[in-house]
Amino acid sequence: MRRWMQSSLQRKLSVIIILSMIVPLLLLGVFAFAISTHITEDKARLSGIDTLTQMNNNLDFVIQDVENVSMFMISQQEIQRYMSSPSEDSIARSEIIGLLTNLAASKKYIADITIYAPRFDTSLSTSALYRSELSSQVKISEVRHKQWTGVYEVENASGLQPVITFIRPLRSTHDYRPLGWLSISLNETVLAQSWSVLPRIGESQGQVWLINDQGQILSTADKSRLAAPLESSYPGLLTQIGLSGTAYDGSLSYGKGEAKQTVMYQHNRNAGWTLVMMIPSDQYTAQNRFILQLTLIVVLLSMLISAALIWLVVSRVVQPLRHLTRLLYHSDPAYPLPAFAIDSHDEIGRLSRSYHRFGNHIAQLKQQLIRNEARKKEADLRALEAQIHPHFMYNTLSSIHWIALMSGETKIGAMVQGLSDFLRLSLNQGKDYCSVEQELNHIRNYMQVQEIRFPDKVRMSWAVDQRLYEHTMLKLLLQPLVENALIHGIQKKDGPGTITIHLEQEGGWIRFMVLDDGIGMEPERLEQLRSMLSQTAHSAGEEHQQVRNAHSDTGYGLRNVNERLLLHYGAQACLRIESRPQAGTKISFAIPLEEGYRENLDCG
Incomplete structure (x- = not known):
């Protein structure tokens, strides 16, 4: 065995490299199995937190936008005059409804904007509601400060629609006396689209809920759970999360055994709501088992394939091919291909000679292409100039010029003379360059024609x-x-x-x-x-x-x-x-x- 190895450098290197590769591969498999569970769970948690942060930012934008719209509406002078007037102005009412409708139409998540005017015992709304459960959420006349309702259903021309409503008093900007109330209803279906795309963890079996400070589900992909308390399905979860204004964002594990789930939550302090995401733990546990199996298969296949390849290519193939790869990788298309000298008569030698012939052929084609393009451009230019016989054109224009002068048509004569001088410099006997003075005279001739065409312009x-x-x-x-x-x-x-x-x-x-x-x-x-x-x-x-x-x-x-x-x-x-x-x-x-x-x- 020793003599067999010492008789060939290829065998020595092959055996040494194979043995040195087997040990790291085995250690890598053990290491991957040991930490796969933690890595997968951490990645799922981080991915979920990132996604939840994006959802919360989108929700924050919507909430802030609704408040901005409400401030804009209550400060409008037309609305203030209408609400303060002793009698109802039908024209002002129509203009205000138009303004409300335009605002609602510009924001797809706004389902309805309504102004309640108790002075006239009426309301101004952007949509006609056949039925509304708002009265079960709040009594409008008792609202003294801005607040959000829970989720409830309204029925309009489009059918039943779950909404969440923001209500605030509408007061006079002069003496702060109450004039009425303003409500802006969010379309829960549109709002839920922000968290309908979950991270690809757990084969998309995760869930997201938006809950208020009372634990009621305001929005979710499962519409059958709307308005239901989250505590009824997950006892004790709200206690761990905390719904107070000082509660922190974070993540936790809920449940045990196969029912264990990873819970991530973030509080939206502008509205007092909380976003909750849950991912079943058994899903990334199954991923861990798959990673273990895949690692073992990859390690075994790598050992077999590496041993075979090392034995076949270590002596002659790897180094020349790597050298050739480096040459091609660093080659610049603007310069000839670099030399690749291999003094052998095998396939590598033939590849080297073919490489050189290929490089020379590319250089020849490049030069030929440059010459052909230059000739083509020159031929196109000459063909264009040849389309007009210069002397015939000059003589013809000169004849027209003198005929116009003899007939007393001085403008026509001047125009023809300018055109003649313009064409004379344009053709310029096929020359590409001229003096600055000639170029300026060329412009004077051109403008002489144009000033006659467009007098006083x-x-x-x-x-x-x-x-x-x-x-x-x-x-x-x-x-x-x-x-x-x-x-x-x-x-x-x-x-x-x-x-x-x-x-x-x-x-x-x-x-x-x-x-x-x-x-x-x-x-x-x-x-x-x-x-x-x-x-x-x-x-x-x-x-x-x-x-x-x-x-x-x-x-x-x-x-x-x-x-x-x-x-x-x-x-x-x-x-x-x-x-x-x-x-x-x-x-x-x-x-x-x-x-x-x-x-x-x-x-x-």
Whole structure:
């Protein structure tokens, strides 16, 4: 046996690793069995307490909201005037009922709001009740302070409905004399939805009750138990929980043997109610037995599988594959795949060679894809420009210009001349760059046409540093922004408006700003545009196409300009938008002061 082990490092490592694994696995099984009961019970208790806390917070919100609504109602001037008037005002009554109905409809847990007016021997209610058991809970005329009733049934057009009612006196805000009473009824069915989803402990066999300070069940999933005392089903439980205002929240075990249950409770001190959750203990005891069985099975299977796998892969497979996994995990898609050198002729060696061929193939495909995309964009641009024969277009527009002048149509002549100059710079003999002065002249030609189309509607203002005229920039950046300001800002405004072109130097950058005093944008629309531009700046490939499709109906010109700025100048040059409703919009961008020396010769 010793010679057999010493003759192979694989056997040594396999036997040592198997023996070192068996002992921890056995200890782990014993440890899991010993503490599973405590862990499962603690997890069930903590999960129940967390859930109960969420339920109590929801209940607290509802209670506080009901009190806020009641304070709002009793302080309303219309209600105060109606309740204090010597005679009933039918118009005021209708308006108050409408107000009550709107409030009740806005909160799904409010079943009814009623104002009792003893002066007129009447009541104002949001719903017509055929029958109500409120009189069995409290005598309205004897209510001197705000209070909650127990649960009772009312019958309306929807049928029988369990409700819990909050009542408070309605007093004059001037002399504090009693005027009547206000009641707000909670729909118990809606309220119970907050605790209808129990934690997945005990195969969903847990129960939740909402009880008042007298131990009466106010709300539960089991509607047959409503209004019944909890003590009748669980004797002595209320004594252990405590229902006083100073009682603490907590948990306890109730019952013995198979009837043992874990009880968690929290007090709501705003209304004097208590939330009680009970989970049968035998459910997580059954889980403990299942955990024990599962642990034993896992330990045995782990021992067998580990012994077989260790023996097969310890010498040759594990280390090379782990090395390859680390290389792939830390590889960056932007760079070539790292080298994986294995000097062998077995499967691992062949895998290494295949890995290298695969990496080279990916790099070639990436370069080919980049070239194809660049060629495609260039071809699309050239095809678009080729659709208009420049010389034919210029000659035709020139002929129209002179005919208009000879006919005395000076406006038409000026409009055609502006259009001709506009198209001449737009095409620019296929060049992508122009001078700042050319770009500004391009805007002047564009606005010459637009001012004829919309006389006395728009005025241009220029604030330009003429020392920047000779600098080079990407062409056709300002025109879409000016067009956007004209169409979406000035044209929608009542009366004339002004578009201002502002150009200045900021350090090593040239800052362009297009400002208008049009209708501006709402914050939601402004945020939508900013989000669209931000997504365009961070998208690529198919993801970029999805961004374009998602905003295909709006902001196309802005998105196009932003994309060109990003591709040519980087993220610092992208568009910035500021706007306020009815105050106007400012769109700005910046380009480097020394624009690409390689492009200087491209200016026309």
